[in-house]
Amino acid sequence: xxxxxxxxxxxxxxxxxxxxxxxxxxxxxxxxxxxxxxxxxxxxxxxxxxxxxxxxxxxxxxxxxxxxxxxxxxxxxxxxxxxxxxxxxxxxxxxxxxxxxxxxxxxxxxxxxxxxxxxxxxxxxxxxxxxxxxxxxxxxxxxxxxxxxxxxxxxxxxxxxxxxxxxxxxxxxxxxxxxxxxxxxxxxxxxxxxxxxxxxxxxxxxxxxxxxxxxxxxxxxxxxxxxxxxxxxxxxxxxxxxxxxxxxxxxxxxxxxxxxxxxxxxxxxxxxxxxxxxxxxxxxxxxxxxxxxxxx
Numbered sequence: 001x002x003x004x005x006x007x008x009x010x011x012x013x014x015x016x017x018x019x020x021x022x023x024x025x026x027x028x029x030x031x032x033x034x035x036x037x038x039x040x041x042x043x044x045x046x047x048x049x050x051x052x053x054x055x056x057x058x059x060x061x062x063x064x065x066x067x068x069x070x071x072x073x074x075x076x077x078x079x080x081x082x083x084x085x086x087x088x089x090x091x092x093x094x095x096x097x098x099x100x101x102x103x104x105x106x107x108x109x110x111x112x113x114x115x116x117x118x119x120x121x122x123x124x125x126x127x128x129x130x131x132x133x134x135x136x137x138x139x140x141x142x143x144x145x146x147x148x149x150x151x152x153x154x155x156x157x158x159x160x161x162x163x164x165x166x167x168x169x170x171x172x173x174x175x176x177x178x179x180x181x182x183x184x185x186x187x188x189x190x191x192x193x194x195x196x197x198x199x200x201x202x203x204x205x206x207x208x209x210x211x212x213x214x215x216x217x218x219x220x221x222x223x224x225x226x227x228x229x230x231x232x233x234x235x236x237x238x239x240x241x242x243x244x245x246x247x248x249x250x251x252x253x254x255x256x257x258x259x260x261x262x263x264x265x266x267x268x269x270x271x272x273x274x275x276x277x278x279x280x281x282x283x284x285x286x287x288x289x290x291x292x293x294x295x296x
Contacts, residue, residue: 007189007231010196012210014041014219018050026058027051033199033217034120036259041219043195043252044171046264048120053077057108057115060286063099064274065129065264067122067170069156070095071177071246073201076110077117082284085135089115092140094156096167101130102274102283118199118246125253126266128170142166143177150184153177158249160189174249178234179242180205185235188247192223192230196249203243205236222252 021030034048046066053075070077072089079095080086082104089095097105109115124131144155144163153160157167158174165175174194180186180203190196198207199217207218220232236243256266263274277283 005228007187007229008192008223010190010208010220010230010232012208012218013221015207015210015212016217016219018215018217027053028114031215033118034197039257042197043254043257044123044173044250045195045197045248046121046123046257046259048118048199050118051116053107053109053115053117054113058106059108060104060106061262062102062104062278062283063097063262064102064278064283065270066099066124068095068097068099068119069122069175070097070107070117070119073116073118075113075115077107077115078110079105079107081105081133081135082286083133083135087137089137090140092143092154094138094143094167096136096138096157096169098131098134098170100124100128100133100170102277103133104278104283104286118201120248121264122171122173122250123253123257123264124170126255129265129270131170134168136167138166148186150181151186152179153186154179171253172250174247176247178245178247180234180236180245181242182236182239185233187231187233190220190230190232190249191251192225192228193251194249195222195252196220196232196247198232198234199246201244201246203236203239203241203245205234205243205245208233 019032024030029052031050036047072093077089088110146153154177155163155165156175157165200214204213212218260271
């Protein structure tokens with residue numbers, strides 16, 4: 001009987017603070033968690049921000065060539081798109097949108113309230129940049145759940161153990177929201193070729209022995225010679241509050257990235273084509289009914 005090798009302990013190469021951008025024309029408070037343009041450090045993840053959205057929010061705008069992942073922390077976020085979808089997301093809900101060949105959408109605070117959200121852009125490889133568009137509203141009750149003493153894992157995407165998250169991905173991504181009680185440890189198994197990050201939403205913990213507090217993100221790069229399973233260790237210390245951390249992992253794509261505004265492609269020519277296609281109407285049109293009925 002062949003014994004499986006014990007997982008190799010992961011290390012953390014970088015712990016970075018989010019950057020507070022203050023109020024913007026779209027939101028009352030904006031922060032940058034993953035800065036764009038550092039592809040060698042973040043691939044396949046492009047950018048991630050935290051927003052307190054109020055009116056007017058993010059009105060109609062296009063995307064092409066990537067996927068967006070939006071987690072609602074608090075409040076209500078209303079969305080709509082050029083495929084005719086419309087709805088409201090609440091706390092714990094996640095929206096996974098495949099922009100693919102082109103979509104126009106909007107995200108605003110529902111019913112003139114607010115929406116505290118985290119949104120990330122995930123890259124797509126060149127041969128999947130123009131796949132059909134897709135919207136997935138993943139309600140909080142849809143997430144696969146794993147519990148152990150002091151630990152709650154809500155799996156959004158990918159597989160871990162016997163669990164499978166509800167999201168359908170173009171590029172394989174493991175994504176989860178983990179809640180830890182004080183004085184609790186948890187190990188997440190990851191493939192050695194995956195890049196992982198842990199963003200602390202609230203509380204504090206150690207990630208592979210590195211101290212990380214709320215508003216910081218810890219990065220664990222792929223192993224130099226990936227060949228077997230690895231484990232990323234999380235542990236909380238003494239205190240009275242729970243710690244909530246967003247953990248994502250994915251294999252780097254390793255291709256050139258050329259981004260401009262809402263489009264992410266592999267070359268300048270492809271970006272220029274994206275703008276031509278958008279302006280010529282190939283992304284569809286803005287629906288005539290742009291808001292949900294009152295009381296929806």
